[in-house]
Amino acid sequence: MITRIILGLAMIVSLYSTSYAHGTGYRQSSLNAVALEFTYSTGEAMSYREAKVFSPLDDKFAYQTGRTDEEGRFSFVPDAKGEWRVIVRDEEGHQCEAKINVNNVDDDVHAASENLQGMELTVRAVLGVSLMFNIALLIRRRQNAHQ
Amino acid sequence: MHISEGVLSGTALIAGWAGTVTCTAIGLRKTDTSKIVRTALLSSSFFLASLVNIRIGPSSTHLSLLAPVGLILGWSSFPAMLVALFLQAILFHFGGLVVLGANTFIMGTPALIVYVVFGKMIRSENKIFSGIMAFISGALAVMIGACLAGIFLGISDRNFFEAAKILFYAHIPLALIEGIVTSFMIMFLKRVSPEFLS
Numbered sequence: 001m002i003t004r005i006i007l008g009l010a011m012i013v014s015l016y017s018t019s020y021a022h023g024t025g026y027r028q029s030s031l032n033a034v035a036l037e038f039t040y041s042t043g044e045a046m047s048y049r050e051a052k053v054f055s056p057l058d059d060k061f062a063y064q065t066g067r068t069d070e071e072g073r074f075s076f077v078p079d080a081k082g083e084w085r086v087i088v089r090d091e092e093g094h095q096c097e098a099k100i101n102v103n104n105v106d107d108d109v110h111a112a113s114e115n116l117q118g119m120e121l122t123v124r125a126v127l128g129v130s131l132m133f134n135i136a137l138l139i140r141r142r143q144n145a146h147q
Numbered sequence: 148m149h150i151s152e153g154v155l156s157g158t159a160l161i162a163g164w165a166g167t168v169t170c171t172a173i174g175l176r177k178t179d180t181s182k183i184v185r186t187a188l189l190s191s192s193f194f195l196a197s198l199v200n201i202r203i204g205p206s207s208t209h210l211s212l213l214a215p216v217g218l219i220l221g222w223s224s225f226p227a228m229l230v231a232l233f234l235q236a237i238l239f240h241f242g243g244l245v246v247l248g249a250n251t252f253i254m255g256t257p258a259l260i261v262y263v264v265f266g267k268m269i270r271s272e273n274k275i276f277s278g279i280m281a282f283i284s285g286a287l288a289v290m291i292g293a294c295l296a297g298i299f300l301g302i303s304d305r306n307f308f309e310a311a312k313i314l315f316y317a318h319i320p321l322a323l324i325e326g327i328v329t330s331f332m333i334m335f336l337k338r339v340s341p342e343f344l345s
Contacts, residue, residue: 041239041240042200042209091317092148092317093148093150094151132191133191136187140183
């Protein structure tokens, strides 16, 4: 009788253990993550775009894949020193590649952003239009000079 | 519609440059230098249109004005677009210099097609007919551009049908908007400055 009870309890414990082994859990990580924000040149966020992270140790197979959030943010935790590449692309052929130099796996992460910096977008737009009209006027003047 | 650097394969890049160089050379020969300011104006419009964002659901896109440039400039639209796309790559980081050939071909070809097909129709005396034709040309130019971008992505060993399908569906709302914008532009020009379409 005692043997049967022990066997029964052992079976229940084993079943419980088995189901518990396939459960899930979480803990808050204290590791330093690299967080990036991806935008189009107009400043608009690259929302929900495919993101691939390439480790300096393996340039072919992605270390991590995923998608940016609504604000174009994507983060990962590097596990090696060196230059990490994060490529975010959309379905229409736009692509942004960020190169991150990780000097210390725990801290000191320097991002080299490729986003529009320096001159404001408006200034660039005015410069572009001005260039086009100046080229046109130059061609016209030369044409008039020849005639 | 701008394809970024590093996305296309060597074959696609060479094909794009070959097409662009050929069409730009023809375009330069056919460009009337007395109307060079008009070319610059359309090139500037095309250059700035990319900054006009249109929100469509969770995504967004920007105006291209492919059809107005093509309908007004004809063959000159290729050199006009090449200059505009070059400046967009330098100043806005749209596309890139290596992929400039492919991007110019993707956007210049629809402009040229609508010029050949609809060029005479939009200059018709019947205003309603020319307005409808302008709408169709505006919408069609965007869809042709999307299909060409899909083909270039397909040549680059990417999933062609998937890329083409996504590009096609994603550009339907833009095509309708571009159709309306093109129709308004052509109707306005015909009323205010008909010589602009000469």
